[in-house]
Amino acid sequence: MTSIGGAQMVDWNLAVATATRLARPGPEVSRDEARAIVAELRRHAKSAEEHVRSFTGMATDEVTDTPVLVVDRPGWTRANVAGFRELLKPLLDKMRDRRGSGPGGAVLGAVGGKVTGVELGMLLSFMSSRVLGQYETFAPATRALPAASGGGRLLLVAPNIVQVERELEVDPHDFRLWVCLHEETHRTQFTGVPWLRDHLESEIQEFLAQTEVDPMTFLERLREAAQSLATGRGEDSGEDAGEGRSIVELVQTPAQREILGRLTAVMSLLEGHADFVMDGVGPAVVPSVAEIREKFQQRRAHGASRLDLALRKLLGLDAKLRQYRDGERFVRAVVEEVGMEGFNRVWTSPNTLPTKAEIGKPMEWVARVHRKTES
Template identity: 75%
Template sequence: MVDWKLAVATASRLARPGPEIGREEAREVVAELRAHAAAAEEHVRAFTGMTTAEGHDTPVLVVDRPGWIEANVAGFRSLLKPLMTKMRARRGSGPAGVITGAVGGKVTGVELGVLLSFLSSRVLGQYETFAPATRELPGAPKDGGRLLLVAPNIVHVERELGVDPHDFRLWVCLHEETHRTQFTAVPWLRDHLEAEIQAFLAETDVDAGTLLERLSDAVQAFTGGRRGDSATTGTEAEPGARSGAHPTGSAPDARGGDTDGRSLIDLVQTPAQREILARVTAVMSLLEGHADYVMDGVGPRIVPTVVEIREKFQRRRAAGANRLDQILRRLLGLDAKLRQYRDGERFVRAVVDEVGMEGFNRVWTSPNTLPTAAEITRPAEWIARVHRSPEP
């Protein structure tokens, strides 16, 4: 169904070259990122009170853009394996099915490669949790997992912003190390997210005709065209790059072309998938907002120029590089991810202000204590449910 090798080759070939940097400077950047990651680990754990569970420690990998691409393809391949099996069974084993699968796999491989090439120059860091551990991609002993720091992208952004490079690298590591701490201190979190994603994939309509019709409706909605006999349905949530996104409100009408800020990914989902992604969105908003909150809490004590960095980075996040970049961000749902950061951070801040860090950390007790999509925007409801109700 997907030619994974072609996806890697396409993405690596199309990925833009990184900033010009000498070999010695590159070594220094890699060494500094590793040192900052180790230092950030201690600061994050002291600030949050979270510690790594036994057997769940994970490595920090400093990678280039092709390395990030290979790690994400490995993660996609692992996550999508059940869906691929389902689609192969639906296709059948006759000659027509084999030919269709071979051609479709090439097409899908190229499409995935194009998407990853776009994202590979934008990601500063990522906690990749789903790819199995290998010699080339080491991970946690029990269930994989590794922190990826994309060195050329970090150097590119620090130069673009004109900020102190050493401070910026530490600042990035604080955010990403918080994600690593979340998954290593809360072992059930990975399995919970994987179960939700697999439930989402299980609801995928594998009938090509139906999927294409739904995609056509989505395109009509974005272009303001008319089908005359149907209206696209929107979604309450959408996935970002291994993350999730943000509730987006009521369903649009394709005949009027009103997508209400939704992405193409949004508009081809089924109602059952929208419910699942609403839950995933809430979790990912929590994780991203928690990372931003920790970064802001620790940063002023150890990053001298944190105010300048934060201000310039926020402006960069909001603006986008150019018109094409803004369009692609919307189509891929990346604009919703920015809202996810803001809503999640507001939730964490409100809860900590009310019940303290120890009280906030009850969020990690079990899946039942995670906030719902509604509670992310109304933290008082989470506090009432978790802190003023019997123990979950």
């Protein structure tokens, strides 16, 4: 546990406990129903492998090494806290080393770690009821949460999938396979493109290395963001939630904006590709895919309430929604222009990834990458 002056900077265990305590209860299902849902999600995850590889033409020899974990909301929280601890360790070590030795520093660190743990738990409790599935790229393996060698595991959050399929009133079996197609595409991206994980980790660590705020300022900004969740600020105006900025924007420095632009482009590609694949495969294996997509898009766009929209703004989830939309448009335009094989040149190296500008102008990517390779 990274600490400041002997005190934990972030009390991760308290974050998990808080998120677990505050998480909404999942939909009511019997024990037999729960077993059947878990078994079906595992079957769909397995069958989605071949569907995705056949549609995308992406070969991978490592998919079977990546575990599929069907989890509840506390399980999702524990997995993500483990990933956060792994990714943020260099940043927290840097803050510890740079902390001043002023009087009361250890006491402030101890109090700050507890407060930040509680408020991080609040954020995680909000997120834990909304995520349907997730490919964890940097997940450390534990006894309860295994991961592939070098990291990587696929999480399917069963209560959230059941809750959404009931809210949308769609065929549950079709919806479960549809979700698995999206998440399996992410697993194929990382297991089929050997350099992708290291490239993303390098970009993220460079982003974190550019953080210049002192520990107390960083924690204070994080607390301000979390407190706006607790008080409901921003229900009437998105600009009031963290002054209209997401948590990432609250803690970033000007030097990080260029890196964040590159990361945004990569994430737009990955999310848009997954959406394109799930809808491309869908008609052949998910009979009600058109109905599911229409209802799911409406849910994405409108959220559950004005408060939900404000919280999504604060957490940067509105940017995530733009990534789905813009990335899917990019992939669709490129495939229409040069076919799937031509699109797959995007996975050649970091240099063939689209820039943030090219995500919005896919023909510029086609001209750059295909002109270079064909000249």
